[in-house]
Amino acid sequence: MTGEIIFDPLLGRPLVWVAAGLAVLALVLSLWRRQRGAWLRGLAAAVLVLALSGPSLQEEERQALSDIVIAVVDESASQRIATRPAQTEEALAHLQRLVAARENTELRVVTVGDGADDSGTLLMTALTEAIAEEPMGRIAGVVLLSDGRLHDLERAPALPAPTHLLLTGEEEDWDRRLVVRNAPDFAILGEQISLTLRLEDQGAAPGPGGNIPLSISIDGGPPLEFEVPAGEDIELPVTLPHGGMNVLQFSTPVVEGELTGRNNAAVVQINGVRDRLRVLLVSGEPHAGERTWRNLLKADAAVDLVHFTILRPPEKQDGVPVDELSLIAFPTRELFLEKIDEFDLIVFDRYSRRGILPSDYFENIAQYVRYGGAVLVAAGPEYAGAASIYRSPLGFVLPGEPTARLVENAFAPYLTKQGLRHPVTAALDGANETVDGAPEWGRWFRQVEVEPTPGAQVVMRGEGEEPLLMLERVGEGRVALLASDQAWLWDRGYEGGGPQQEMLRRLAHWLMKEPELEEESLWAEPSGQTMRIVRRTMDEETPPVTVTGPDGSESVVTLEEVSPGRFEALWQAPEMGLYRLTDGEEETVIALGPAAPREFEETIASGAVLEPVLAGTGGAVVPVSAGLPTLRDVREGRPAAGRGWIGITPRGAYRATDITVTPLLPAWAFLLLAAGLILAAWIREGRR
Incomplete structure (x- = not known):
């Protein structure tokens, strides 16, 4: 219990000060006039002024509150290497014993793991939150147990007490790190790009030992081995092997004595894109649907279109001199012999054999397909006749043989069972919407009857369930046959139209081997540390996917059909x-975050970053490897660390449980005392 005198004026402090001033003035005047009872009257005035100020005795019953020491324990990934977990555990246990041996002192322990989305060690964020939860007046000290590698120093709070760092790690620690200094997000297929790599040795690394092995693997394939020097930037020329996402993994072997191998690898994901897609469109004659193909291909800025329409076939003889014709001669030799390999796709739109292309040229086009080219045939009535290009050497690679029958009835195209699964036609607008069993698409009025080849995939049918759109792989190339020339009716919106533009765009891109339209494919879409595994297949079922993690562990994931x-x-x-996914037939690799997370960019323990923050509180960096310190009391503002010890500042905080206020004297006592002094002064003056 403690007590103190407090004042509660009856008339307000200004009036009390005025009364005190008047009393002093009267006393001075009396003394100047040498009145014998002046000092007695002064005492009486003082008693009255004291009574007006309301003096009371305030007594408090206090409950002492304990001092709080906050310990922030770093449990991030960099703290889980080498001897650091054992050092952290030993230091924390030692600190707990020291605090437990002190009277009226508590220890608050806060742990910090890896930050979300590879944000690193958020040590200061955790400390800020811990301080905010405790009364400032009770915090006697802060102890950080860490390797000193944090990534949020700018969030350091105002520290209310001495703060110290118990630094884990050893003086002889060293580590090797592989760094990718620059890498583009995308690259053009066929063009060389340059990546800059660097191998860095950190800490007490051994002396130079010559070149270091470096492995480079693309999409998880067999690695290529190189020897590179350490501590130098290495320019690496790379040409992407395919379109879509290319995953490049660089790694160097772990050397004995290294802290960790997690930063001995780096992953770069580069999206391969085509610079320009070159398409050759050959229209056998002008017709209503010709402009549909031209508009579709010209609308894509990435397509270079070369379009020829046969306006004057060789058999046409009208006597007009050749030098007076404004038509361009069809450069058949240049297109189909000399430069055919420069085209990604050749489209024959209602083209028939009319003596323009010799059989040798058609044989060359067939070879172009077998070696990786693509041909699309949009067939009209000519495909059913004797002059059909199927009757040429090109017919050996086409997916449908004409029966010579031409169907000219109204019909609504619809997707087959294969078509509902094939990426070219799957999920087309209106594909699953039917009216009385028929798709809600506009009708066509002409179709060539064909017999599909054994390897063809029929994805769309027309009149009488006859094949309408067929796709086939031939050798390394691809071919497609659209057995009608009336897709343009959808483009014009006849009877509501249909997904003509999307269907033909997908068809052209499938022929040009765009990765997103592969019918058999496996890929993963990352989101943080979660991946969406997607398997596209023409089969009714798919086997489970085996996922192999960075540490070699395997997990089996079962997929469910969503469409x-x-x-x-x-x-x-x-x-x-880096994760590898396979189902036995298809495989892919995906990188979740960097192969070497931010935690492993700098793994050598150091207190240099925190030293300025600690120095402002009188604290210090104490290496655990040099021995654990004792705990002492220090006054506020004094140095709080020395050889073999760290200090905290006792706060002496308390909580008042009861307050009692008692007047020093009752009012009548003040009045009686003042009256007695005045009477004494009067008697003394009367004797004079």
């Missing part, structure tokens, strides 16, 4: 890094 031909599953990865 015809598309199977998916969400899988939470245990850590960031």
Whole structure:
């Protein structure tokens, strides 16, 4: 219990001060006039002024509050290497014993893991939150148990007490790190790009030992081995092997004595894109649907279109001199012999054999397909006749043989079972919407009857369930046959039209081997440490996917069908890094975050970053490897660390449980005392 005198004026402090001033003035005047009872009257005035100020005795019953020491324990990835976990555990246990041995002192322990989305060690953020939860007047000290590698120093709070760092790690620690200094997000296929790599040795690394092995793997394939020097930037020329996402993994072997191998690898994901797609469109004659193909291909800025329409076939003889014709001669030799390999796609639109292209040229086009080219035939009545290009050597690679029958009835195209699963036609607008069993698409009025080849995929049918759109792979190339020339009716919106533009765009891109339109494919879409595994297949079922993690562990994931031909599953990865996925037929690789997370950019323990923050509180950096310190009391503002010890500042905080206020004297006592003094002064003056 403690007590103190307080004042509660009856008339307000200004009036009390005025009364005191008047009393002093009267006393001075009395003394100047040498009145014998002046000092007695002064005492009486003082008693009255004291009574007006309301003096009271305030007594408090206090409950002492304990001092708080906050310990922030770093449990991030860089703290889980080498001897650091054991050092952290030993230091924390030692600190707990020291605090437990002190009277009226508590220890608050806060742990910090890896930050979300590879944000690193958020040590200061955790400390700020811990301080905010405790009364400032009770915090006696802060102790950080860490390797000193934090990534949020700018969030350091105002520290209310001495703060110290118990630094884990050893003086002889060293580590090797592989760094990718620059890498583009995308690159043009066929063009060389340059990546800059660097191998860095950090800490007490051994002396130079010559070149260091470096492995480079693309999409998880067999690695290529190189020898490179350490500590130098290495320019690496790379040409992407395919379109879509290319995953390049660089790694160097782990050397004995290194802290960790997690930063001995780096992953770069580069999206391969085509610079320009060169398309040759050959229209056998002018017709209503010719402009549909031209508009579709010209609308794509990435397509270079070369278009020829046969306006004057060789058999036409009208006597007009050749030098007076304004038509351009069809450069058949240049297009189909000399430069045919420069085209990504050749489209024959209602083209028939009319003596313009010799059989040798058609044989060359067939070879172009077998070696990786693409041909699309949009067939009209000519495909059913004797002059059909199917009757040429090109027919050996086409997916449908004409029966010579031409159907000219109204029909609504619809997707087959294969068409509902094939990426060219799957999920086309209106594909699954039917009216009385028929698709809600506009009708066509002409179709060539064909017999599909054994390897053809019929994805769309027309009149009488006859094949309408057929796709086939031939050798390394691809071919497609649209057995009608009336797709333009959809473009004009006849009877509501249909998905003509999207269907033909997908068809052209499938022929040109765009990765997103592969009918058999496996890929993963990352989101943080979660990946969406997607398998597209023409089969009714798909086997489970085996996921191999960065540490070699395997997990089996079962996929569920979400739409015809598309199977998916969400899988939470245990850590960031490079993952390999396979179902026995298809395989892919994906990088979740960087292969070497931010935690492993700098792994050598150091207190240099925190030293300025600690110095402002009188604290210090104490290496755990040099021995654990004792705990002492220090006054506020004094140095709080020395050889073998760290200090905290006792706060002496308390909580008042009861307050009692008692007047020093009752009012009548003040009045009686003042009256007695005045009477004494009067008697003394009367004697004079």
